[in-house]
Each structure stands twice: as structure tokens, then as C-alpha cells.
Amino acid sequence: MKVPLLDLKAQYATIRDEINQAVMEVFDSQYFILGPKVEEFEDTVASYSGTSHAVGCASGSDALLLALMALDIGPGDEVITTPYTFFSTASCITRLGARPVFCDIKSDTCNIDPDGIEPLITEKTRAVIPVHLYGLMAEMNHINNIAKAHKIAVIEDAAQAIGAQSPDGKAGSLGHIGCFSFFPSKNLGGAGDGGMVVTCDDGLSEKLRILRVHGSKPKYYHSVIGINSRLDALQAAVLQIKLKYLDTWSKARRTNASIYKRLFAEKGLSDQLTTPIIPEGYSHIFNQFVVRANNRDSLREHLKKHNIGAEIYYPVPLHLQECFAYLGYKKGDMPVSEEAAETTLALPIYPELTDEMQEYVVETIAAFYK
Numbered sequence: 001m002k003v004p005l006l007d008l009k010a011q012y013a014t015i016r017d018e019i020n021q022a023v024m025e026v027f028d029s030q031y032f033i034l035g036p037k038v039e040e041f042e043d044t045v046a047s048y049s050g051t052s053h054a055v056g057c058a059s060g061s062d063a064l065l066l067a068l069m070a071l072d073i074g075p076g077d078e079v080i081t082t083p084y085t086f087f088s089t090a091s092c093i094t095r096l097g098a099r100p101v102f103c104d105i106k107s108d109t110c111n112i113d114p115d116g117i118e119p120l121i122t123e124k125t126r127a128v129i130p131v132h133l134y135g136l137m138a139e140m141n142h143i144n145n146i147a148k149a150h151k152i153a154v155i156e157d158a159a160q161a162i163g164a165q166s167p168d169g170k171a172g173s174l175g176h177i178g179c180f181s182f183f184p185s186k187n188l189g190g191a192g193d194g195g196m197v198v199t200c201d202d203g204l205s206e207k208l209r210i211l212r213v214h215g216s217k218p219k220y221y222h223s224v225i226g227i228n229s230r231l232d233a234l235q236a237a238v239l240q241i242k243l244k245y246l247d248t249w250s251k252a253r254r255t256n257a258s259i260y261k262r263l264f265a266e267k268g269l270s271d272q273l274t275t276p277i278i279p280e281g282y283s284h285i286f287n288q289f290v291v292r293a294n295n296r297d298s299l300r301e302h303l304k305k306h307n308i309g310a311e312i313y314y315p316v317p318l319h320l321q322e323c324f325a326y327l328g329y330k331k332g333d334m335p336v337s338e339e340a341a342e343t344t345l346a347l348p349i350y351p352e353l354t355d356e357m358q359e360y361v362v363e364t365i366a367a368f369y370k
């Protein structure tokens, strides 16, 4: 048996005709950048995420960059974020000449530890970027209270979490700005790169719309220096179709997660392997199903040998990346993130995974620990 980490062909097979039809319509219109398809999709995402504005852009990384640009973050500013995330959560900060200040994570969720934020706030701190890692929301209520008390902005990196919920609301709707990615491996993945910024703030929304088209309004008149970062009509057409299925797919991922939990419990593997938790009142969308495993690297090799895909998100925390050496962090500064980097392993969780495949994954892992 072969169990890939993700099988996009299986998903495409279920919606092939609809997608092909939508793509053909865009070709017939020959309208490729922004335009009515993108506007329609922006409206859909705004209402889906419980926000009032959605601004399409070229990627999740650009969504983060545009969010910081809209908040006028630049040289001399500090932005607090987690070191245990995808690279662009921090590179958007450094690209604008600002300084990322890392706050360690909680070991049970791998999300930023809100208790660590306040001691890091200085007079230079302008914003905090919590990441809803793997599809589970960070503790937004706690984070928002700290941010409010210190008058700093909150930008949600919801790249892995579209549709996820916390007791206070949906991913993207709780900070000043929320950022989504439509990279093909996200729960809502396009046919290439794509991203979106959401907000309930009219002023920020207007600024984001100007910034994504080189800072021009009207065309060829530039009051600010923006970038070229727009969503393609082709992506919007594909994503508009896929959004209808998103909640069903995320539910299937949750079902698969509980099947794994039951199968692992039956095997009595809890000393070797810990499955992810879902805190009370949260809805996890399981963009990744990440376990903590003893002997992780050998387990991964063993799975590979048995045709099972598994990946490490992430092997090097950002405070230890070579390009950020100038920030002055060293090994030992973020112990919880560093431990996560050595023990996390993502297992296949995609909606089309069959019971037999999951049983095979668990059997193979049990055999390894025996």
C-alpha cells in the first residue's frame, strides 16, 4: 500500500467537471488579473470568515507583507511572533526593515505562548503575529487583551487555518488583520499561488487595495509605494468552487484525526507517541495532523521505506535560521520550539484517506516501536 502525505489528484477527481468549467469561463473572458471573479470570491471569503473586507493578493506571504505595510511598520519597529512557523511569518517583518522578536510556544499546541508576550513588549513594539499552526487557532482572547492594553496591532497568520474556530470566533476575524494562503497544500488550495487579507477596518481595507497595485489610486498616480501582488481570476474561479466544499473536507480531516487517536490508543503507543489536542471550544481544521514521536527521524525513515509520506513542520525554528543570525538568538533561547523541531511529525490526514490507509499507517508505526 502507498499512503502519500497529501493526494491532490484524489480531491480533483471529485470536482473535475466543475473546476474545468470554471477555468474555461475565465479563458473565454480573457480577464486574468483581479476583476469580477476575484471580487466575487473576495466577497465570499469576507462573509465566510466573518469579516467585512477581503483583499486578494498573490500569496499568503504577500498577505502578511501587505498587512504590515498597511500598518506602516518599518525600520525601528519590533513585531512579536513565534519562531515555530513557516519562514514567511518572520521574513515579512525583516523585509520591511523591522525586527522580529520571538516568543516561545506552548508544548501542547505548538502555538505562541500568550504569557510570554507581555515581557517582550517595548516602546518599539508595533504588532504581534500569532500563527494558527496546523489549523488550530492560537489563544486570541488572551493575545488581544495584551495587545489592547499596549495599543499594538494583532495580525493573524491564518495561512493554515481558514475555517478554524475558537470560542471567540473564526480564524482571521479576531485580529486587526487576518492573512490566508491558497498554496495548493492548504485546506483551501488553488491551482498555484494565491492569498488574501481580511479585516473589519474600512481604512485598512482601502490601504491594502492600493498597496497591492503599486500604491496607485487612480491608476498611474502613486501617493505611496506599493507592490505588485494580485489574485488571478483563474485562482479565484477555482477557489470559489472549492470553498463550497471546504467545511466538508475539514470535517473529514477531523474524522480522520479521531480515527488516528482511537487506533493509536488501541495500540497502547502513548509512551512513544503523542497525538494533537483540541482545546475545549475550538474547532481544529487539521491542515496537518502532527504527532510528537520518540525517535522521530528513524520513524520517518521507517515510514518512507513502507511508502508512507511524513514531513517535519518545522525542522529548524526561525530564531536558529542562518539568515536571522544577526538577530543574536542562540540555541537554548526557545527551548519549547527547539524540542518541537526534534519531535514533530506530520502524518497523512487528507479528506480522501481511507480507513485501510489509516490502519496501515498505525500498524506500520506500531511495528516500528516494537
Ligand SMILES: *Cc1c(COP(=O)(O)O)cnc(C)c1O
Pocket (backbone or CB within 6 Å): 059, 060, 061, 062, 085, 086, 088, 089, 131, 157, 159, 160, 181, 182, 183, 193, 194, 195
Ligand atoms: C503557507 C504559509 C504561509 C505562506 O503562504 P504562501 O501562500 O505559501 O506564501 C505563511 N505562514 C504560514 C504559517 C504558512 O503555513
